[in-house]
Amino acid sequence: MVNDKDSSADINQAMNQSVFLLDVEKDLSGDAGLAYDLENPLMKTTQQLHDLGQSLWLDNITRELLTSSTLSRYIDEFSVTGLTSNPTIFEHAIKDSALYDDAIREKALAGKSGETLFFELALEDLTQAADLFRPVHNATDSVDGWVSLEVSPLLVDDTAATIEAAVRLHAQARCPNLFIKIPGNRAGISAIEEVIFAGVPVNVTLLFSREHYIEAAEAYMRGIERRIAAGLDARVASVASLFVSRWDVAIKDKVPDTLKNRLGIAIAMRTYKAYRDLLATPRWQKLAAAGVQSQRLLWASTGSKDPAAPDTLYLEALAAPDTIDTIPEKTLLAFVDHGQRKGVMAEEGGEAEALLTRFAQAGIDIDALAMQLQRDGAQSFVMSWQSLLQCIESKSAALAL
Numbered sequence: 001m002v003n004d005k006d007s008s009a010d011i012n013q014a015m016n017q018s019v020f021l022l023d024v025e026k027d028l029s030g031d032a033g034l035a036y037d038l039e040n041p042l043m044k045t046t047q048q049l050h051d052l053g054q055s056l057w058l059d060n061i062t063r064e065l066l067t068s069s070t071l072s073r074y075i076d077e078f079s080v081t082g083l084t085s086n087p088t089i090f091e092h093a094i095k096d097s098a099l100y101d102d103a104i105r106e107k108a109l110a111g112k113s114g115e116t117l118f119f120e121l122a123l124e125d126l127t128q129a130a131d132l133f134r135p136v137h138n139a140t141d142s143v144d145g146w147v148s149l150e151v152s153p154l155l156v157d158d159t160a161a162t163i164e165a166a167v168r169l170h171a172q173a174r175c176p177n178l179f180i181k182i183p184g185n186r187a188g189i190s191a192i193e194e195v196i197f198a199g200v201p202v203n204v205t206l207l208f209s210r211e212h213y214i215e216a217a218e219a220y221m222r223g224i225e226r227r228i229a230a231g232l233d234a235r236v237a238s239v240a241s242l243f244v245s246r247w248d249v250a251i252k253d254k255v256p257d258t259l260k261n262r263l264g265i266a267i268a269m270r271t272y273k274a275y276r277d278l279l280a281t282p283r284w285q286k287l288a289a290a291g292v293q294s295q296r297l298l299w300a301s302t303g304s305k306d307p308a309a310p311d312t313l314y315l316e317a318l319a320a321p322d323t324i325d326t327i328p329e330k331t332l333l334a335f336v337d338h339g340q341r342k343g344v345m346a347e348e349g350g351e352a353e354a355l356l357t358r359f360a361q362a363g364i365d366i367d368a369l370a371m372q373l374q375r376d377g378a379q380s381f382v383m384s385w386q387s388l389l390q391c392i393e394s395k396s397a398a399l400a401l
Contacts (some may be wrong), residue, residue, distance in 0.1 A: 046332075048341040050079040053321035055144050057082035059300070060329045062093040063100060066128050078336055081136045083129050084148045084203070084241075084300070084326045086181075087384035090122055095391045101399055108396035115152055118392055122149055123173050130177045137177040142237060143293060148203045149173070150181035153381035162191040163198070170200045179203035179239065183381075184216045185374055192216065192238075196223025201237040205300070206377045208243055209370035210271045213297065216240045217278055220295045224287060234292045239324060242271050243301040244314055246373055252306065255362045259355075261309045263364070265317045266355040268299060272320055273349035298324040303331045312339035320345035 046056055058071070058080050065071045074080040094100050100121060107117045130137075130147045137145025151165040166180040182188045182195065183206040195202055196219070204216040220238045228234050247264035255263075275297045278284055288294070302314040302325055310316070311334045318325055319341055327335070356366060 044078065044336055045339045045341050046079040046336055049319055049325070052319060052344065054319060055081050055324040057084055057324055057326040058329060058332060059084050059326045060089055061085045061125050061129060062097060063125055064097055066125065067099065071129060072132060074332070075132060078332060081144045082133060082146045082324065085122070085126065086150055087153060087381055087388045090118070091384060091388040091391055094121070094395065101395065104392065104395050105399040108400050113393065113396060114389055117396070118388065119169065119172070126178060127173060127175045130175050133177060142177070142235070146177050146179050148179040148181050150205070153378065153385045156183055156185060156378045156382065157187045159187045159190045162188060163194045166191065166195045166200050167198050181205045183378055184212050185378060189215050189219045192219040193223040196220055196236050196238060197226045199232070199236055204238065204240045206243065206374055207241055208373045209267060209366070210274045212370065212374065213240050213242060213271045214274055217295055221283065221287065224292050228290060234290050237293055238295040239298045240295055241298040241300040242268060243373070243377065244268050244299055244318070245301045245303060245305050246377070249305050250369060250373060251364055254364065255359065259358060259362060261306055261313060262355060263359055264314070266352045266359070268318055269345060269350050269352035270356065272297065272345050273347065273352065276347040294322065296322060296324055298326060300326050302326065303328040315339055316342050318345065319343065
């Protein structure tokens with residue numbers, strides 16, 4: 001995955017701003033149930049999204065975030081209530097910091113290497129982060145306050161191995177607010193049903209379309225329905241992660257300027273309609289009556305990749321109740337500094353279908369591109385994973401001398 005990485009100067013500059021004077025706009029949706037304090041001119045935009053019912057999760061994890069109390073500050077000041085990780089994030093964290101060196105040396109001298117060594121490092125970070133989110137996890141009855149760890153991307157086409165790895169990693173972590181990330185491709189969908197049935201919380205990743213989302217939601221429901229039939233606890237959490245900005249990167253040179261940076265948002269709007277429609281179905285209502293948590297829709301890949309576009313583009317467009325927005329650190333700080341909460345995504349999809357028709361007329365095959373993006377995403381994770389393991393191998397060898 002391509003990640004938005006900050007320079008230390010960028011982060012320090014943003015964090016040294018002690019007060020952010022942000023105007024609080026009236027809710028454009030007309031929903032009187034939204035709890036905005038319109039008399040408080042200091043309310044941060046992140047707090048506005050939180051009050052809307054959208055969770056903000058940080059798309060980053062480093063040992064420095066933990067040891068410097070930066071993550072604690074984000075929780076306290078910016079309404080951050082969860083965290084996601086991926087191989088590229090961990091590669092940068094380990095390669096760019098000496099904070100992992102002692103642990104790598106100790107584990108290497110104990111004979112550990114490769115994936116075994118990495119997962120121990122990752123779980124040390126993630127369980128510490130999970131502890132910071134435990135109060136919100138408990139206060140929301142396990143709806144929020146999650147962290148995520150990915151199974152090895154090398155298993156992307158192996159259903160049985162993915163199931164085994166997900167169950168093993170979750171047991172190894174012994175952490176109640178840890179999601180195991182499983183890709184929503186063909187092999188992953190089959191694994192997701194079995195892993196949910198096994199009682200392991202799942203973050204379904206690499207979803208790119210409404211159809212991908214529906215497949216993931218149905219896999220989740222099948223796993224839960226099987227648990228109910230077997231007399232097992234029906235409360236096994238899951239989120240479904242839709243990747244947004246990669247759509248716009250893929251077609252940036254193929255559409256007129258009037259359509260640039262609009263496809264990812266249109267796909268998100270279409271998928272949000274499917275999400276709301278599913279929650280209104282008799283099948284889901286039956287599960288809800290049994291105490292099942294909804295599989296919340298999560299917006300991933302929300303950092304703007306176009307230098308000509310606003311750096312808060314996707315956060316401002318994706319405000320929606322009962323969703324999660326996982327945000328690169330640079331984008332989070334930009335949103336706190338100068339972002340605006342402009343409105344609420346329409347449950348009926350808004351202008352999504354009209355926009356998608358315009359893209360089709362411009363020659364964009366949405367279905368084919370969704371499949372290609374999922375394949376490319378899986379391959380990029382494999383490449384990142386291999387680079388991560390090479391980084392750990394090199395560090396282990398150097399530190400063991």
